[in-house]
Amino acid sequence: MIRKVKSKLLRSIQNKQLNVFLLFLFLAFVILIFSKLSKSYTNTMEFRIEKINVPEEKVILDNSDSILNITIKAYGFKWLDFYFSRPKIRVDFSKDVFEGSSKFVWTKSNSRRLSINTFAKNVEIIDIFPDTLEFNYDVNLVKKIPVEINTNITFIPGFDIFNGFSITPDSVKVIGPKDVVGAIDYIETETLVLEDVKKNIDKTIKLKLPKNGNIRFSDQSIHLKARVERFTEGSLKIPISIINVPTDLRIKYFPKEVTVMFYTSLEHFKSVKPSDFKVVCDYGKIGKEQSFFVPELVETSQFVKSVKINNQHIEFIILK
Numbered sequence: 001m002i003r004k005v006k007s008k009l010l011r012s013i014q015n016k017q018l019n020v021f022l023l024f025l026f027l028a029f030v031i032l033i034f035s036k037l038s039k040s041y042t043n044t045m046e047f048r049i050e051k052i053n054v055p056e057e058k059v060i061l062d063n064s065d066s067i068l069n070i071t072i073k074a075y076g077f078k079w080l081d082f083y084f085s086r087p088k089i090r091v092d093f094s095k096d097v098f099e100g101s102s103k104f105v106w107t108k109s110n111s112r113r114l115s116i117n118t119f120a121k122n123v124e125i126i127d128i129f130p131d132t133l134e135f136n137y138d139v140n141l142v143k144k145i146p147v148e149i150n151t152n153i154t155f156i157p158g159f160d161i162f163n164g165f166s167i168t169p170d171s172v173k174v175i176g177p178k179d180v181v182g183a184i185d186y187i188e189t190e191t192l193v194l195e196d197v198k199k200n201i202d203k204t205i206k207l208k209l210p211k212n213g214n215i216r217f218s219d220q221s222i223h224l225k226a227r228v229e230r231f232t233e234g235s236l237k238i239p240i241s242i243i244n245v246p247t248d249l250r251i252k253y254f255p256k257e258v259t260v261m262f263y264t265s266l267e268h269f270k271s272v273k274p275s276d277f278k279v280v281c282d283y284g285k286i287g288k289e290q291s292f293f294v295p296e297l298v299e300t301s302q303f304v305k306s307v308k309i310n311n312q313h314i315e316f317i318i319l320k
Contacts, residue, residue: 042071042072042073042126043071043072044069044070044071044072044127045069045070045072046067046068046069047067047068047069047070047087047088047089048066048067048088048089049065049066049067049068049088049089049091049133050088050089050090050091051091051093051135052090052091052092052093053092053093053094054093055093056140056142056175057139057140057142057175058104058137058138058139058140059137059138059139059140059175059176059177059214059215059216060104060135060136060137061136061137061138061214062213062214065130065133065134065135068089068128068129068130068133069128069129069130070089070125070127070128070129071125071126071127071128071129072123072124072125072126073123073124073126074123074124091106091133091135093135097135100134102136102137102138103134103135103136103137104134104135104137105132105133105134105135106132106133106134106135107131107132107133108128108131108132138177138214139177139178140175140176140177140178140181141175141176141177141178141181141182142173142174142175142181143173143174143175143181143182143184144171144172144173144174145171145172145173145174145184145185145186145187146170146171146186146187147167147169147170147171147172147186147187147188147189147207147222148186148187148188148189149165149167149188149189149192149205149222149224150188150189150190150191150192151165151191151192151193151194152191152192152193152194153192153193153194153195153197153201154194154195154196154197155196155197155198155228156196156197156198158230158231158232159197159198159228159229159230159231160228160229160231160263160265160305161201161226161227161228161229162227162229162231162264162265162267162268162305163226163227164226165201165224165225165226166224166225166226167222167223167224167225168222168223168225169218169219169222170222172187172207172217172218172219173217173218173219174187174215174216174217174218175215175216175217175218176212176214176215176216177214177215180212180214180215181215184210187207187208187209187217188207188208189205189206189207189208189222189224190205190206190207190208192205192224197228198228199228200225200226200227200228201224201225201226201228202223202224202225203223203224203225204221204222204223204224205221205222205223205224206220206221207219207220207221207222229265229266229267230265230266231263231264231265231266231305232263232264232265232266232269233261233262233263234261234262234264234269234272235259235260235261235262235310236259236260236262236272236274236277237257237258237259237260237274238257238258238259238260238274238277238278238279239256239257239279240253240255240256240257240258240279240280240281240295240314241278241279241280241281242280242281242283242293242316243280243281243282243283243284244282244283244284245283246283249283249318249319250318250319251283251316251317251318251319252316252317252319253281253293253314253315253316253317254314254315254316255311255314258279258295258309258310258311258314259309259310259311260277260279260297260307260308260309260310261307261308261309261310262300262301262304262306262307263304263305263306263307264301264303264304264305265305268303268304271301271303272301272303272304273301276299276300276301276302276303277297277299277300277301277307278297278298278299279295279296279297279298279309280295280296280298281293281294281295281296281314281316282296291315291316291317292313292314292315292316293313293314293316294312294313294314295309295311295312295314297309
């Protein structure tokens with residue numbers, strides 16, 4: 001029994017000693033890391049170029065320089081930042097470059113501005129390679145291109161839209177090389193799918209933009225709105241006019257009027273008048289053996305969305 005107690009005490013002491021050893025080992029490691037990171041180191045890193053404030057009428061071509069190799073002297077803590085989140089070098093085309101023949105040029109002489117804008121005060125730039133960056137460009141075409149909306153919308157019976165859709169913006173400014181932008185005639189939206197609609201429509205729809213790194217677009221989406229109203233059908237009797245009858249002919253026709261069916265909103269229903277419509281039968285369009293006219297609706301009301309003539313044949317005879 002006494003031996004067991006001694007054995008447990010001995011193991012406990014040994015475990016405590018091990019824990020203390022591991023703790024001191026960890027602290028020594030942390031101190032070592034901090035001492036390393038607090039020292040200054042010199043190394044060369046590769047930085048990608050981020051182009052800002054490029055003139056709207058110019059496009060930077062893909063064959064342009066895009067990397068700077070910069071030799072930097074900095075403390076270890078700062079190097080740790082670089083390795084985890086390597087910053088990009090911003091080149092501001094409004095003040096960091098000068099324009100040559102079909103290219104913009106950045107020179108090493110701008111390294112002081114580079115140091116101020118990109119790196120902290122305790123980071124020293126030792127060297128930059130190459131000492132000159134050339135950004136080849138092409139002259140852009142700036143063109144407004146209309147937007148075409150794609151919709152697949154169904155309404156609850158008795159509901160519809162009267163004045164169509166309102167889209168903002170209705171065109172997109174496209175900026176890019178002339179041969180690319182000139183070939184774009186319109187830009188489509190993604191398809192808006194709505195079912196059983198009975199309330200006003202107010203949606204943002206993304207544009208189907210061509211995937212080309214050399215062109216830019218003023219908008220990525222459009223805003224579509226439409227007022228949804230209650231609709232109904234109506235009918236009116238409209239007299240027929242016969243046109244293009246030779247002066248030496250007399251014609252008798254029947255019926256003298258046709259029924260016009262129209263579809264409109266409840267708000268506009270009372271505004272629809274018979275005088276808004278005009279139906280004609282054109283003698284010049286009948287065949288030699290034809291004994292009937294086909295009535296045509298040549299004038300309609302601004303207050304209807306759709307309209308049709310019920311009577312499709314108007315019988316006639318020529319009087320001798």
